[in-house]
Amino acid sequence: MKILKYTSLVIFTLLFVGYLLLQNHTVQNRLFENTVKELFKADEIFMSDALSVAVCGSRAPLPSPNRAETCLLVQAGSSKFIFDLGEGSAANLQNWQVDYSDLEAVILSHLHSDHISDVPEVQFQTWLGGRKEPLTVLGPIGTKSTIQGFTSAYELDAYYRSEHHGPELLPIEAYGYVVTEFDGDSEVIFQNEDTKVTAFKVDHFPVDPSYGFKVEFKDRSIVISGDTIALDVVVEYSKGVDVLFHDALAKPLIDRMIKVSDELENNVISKVLFDIKNYHADTIEVAEIAKKSEVDLLVFYHLIPAPRNQTSEQMFLRGVDEIFTNYHVSEDGTLVSLPAGSEEILIDLID
Template sequence: MLKRVFLVLLGLVVLALSTAWFLRGEIALRVMARTMDRNLAATPSDGLPDGLHVALCGSGSPMPDPTRAGPCTAVLAGNRLFVFDAGSGSVRNLTLMGMAPARVERVFLTHFHSDHIDGLGELMLQHWAGGAAKTPVPVHGPTGVETVVGGLMTAYGPDRGYRIAHHGEAVVPPSGFGGEARPFAIGTGPAQVTLIDEPDLKIRAFPVDHAPVSPAVGYIVEYKGRKAVISGDTD
């Protein structure tokens, strides 16, 4: 009797696994759709007062450290999420912190040291695939950011095709792939460059000394009378 019960249960398990195998594509699509819905339903500012909030999604250096991701600062202005630099591992931290990459409105780069940009490809990918983005994420940076963004989009070009073919255009709209470089010129003096100028929100860039790296900038984020300054790397 026990042997018969065991064989029946074994048969049911084999049947279930076989069904899951043949339906794996449909199951994957449903899981991704559910993940996107969850990412877009919750806002990073849930439970926080309306204000200016700063979070460290990475505080490491180029030296390997299992407890530190590469440089990355997340700024919440109300319910709008901005990311400054994107070091290795920082995108996973964003997700673990409840700030889904799909919710990132814009990315700002302080300079082009490898440890500040080596997570940018993943951020652009997760912004696209994690939220069915229809437009690329804007990536602001001093002159040269177009080379960085263009290079990463070239590197991720084959993957773009794979993901569209596998998941379909409803999940990964072709128009939302990658990033849109938004370069700005910056001098060596105290002059600032205004990147966002709205009644409640202003974001400005200013030059910093990070020789021999040039250009290098910091950013000022001002929201409803509160201000955060992100220096980037500087003396």
């Protein structure tokens, strides 16, 4: 009994001293400095000599905590690409302290807001990061006009920041974008000695054009579906590919959401949820595409809706296991690495 009393007294004293220390300004300053050091420290997140994909945004427009809208950061050897930049994705990239010195281009699959809204943020981040020329953007027909809108909207901001921080840090001639549009059913949009990026047309009607992509680096490759219904062309492009990243709509979840929305007589939500079903592949169709194309790994991204707990993840995946088992439901920070000259597929999470 005495021992218990003594132990309680010691614990209470330690807690009290700890509390007092946390009120001390020097201790507070040191703790904050340590947090900032972690934030500013640039850790390399990618393996060298590999094709890697970091999911910088895993959700579609339906909100979900701790997830940004669509974004995939791809490292192919010494070249970097960002496929789509939805809301919140630039903050992920900033938190990861991404090295933009080898960024070749921002590549847009289509011009829906959940794929483009953080483009100006990354334009600014890369400008502040030392970019000496305007940012290269590749996108479908319409991209020039959309980007022109961003350029106009942020023009004053650019002058203010250049004036404030000085032209050495932010040269005004490096502000903005150089846009190249691609067209047709299929086009090689980037190529160097070991990397090739091909855009291929998908079906996201009435969003036309909308594209998917194949990225090849040495002996490794991936396909990114973009936003699309289930298509044979995705099967064709995915044959012999290591990993397929596919957008996916979970009917069991969307149908329940429509039911609840109907009961609440929220006609707007019901109509939107009903409409989105006709321009995205559902999880079962995506599993069938992965099976037909015999990819080694299927990664679900652009999740509609993104599961919030184990129950909704089980509902998201209902029926998938019966068709294709080697899949991964991505979250923000999912990192898939494919080292060249091997068959390895490594899955990790950036913290």
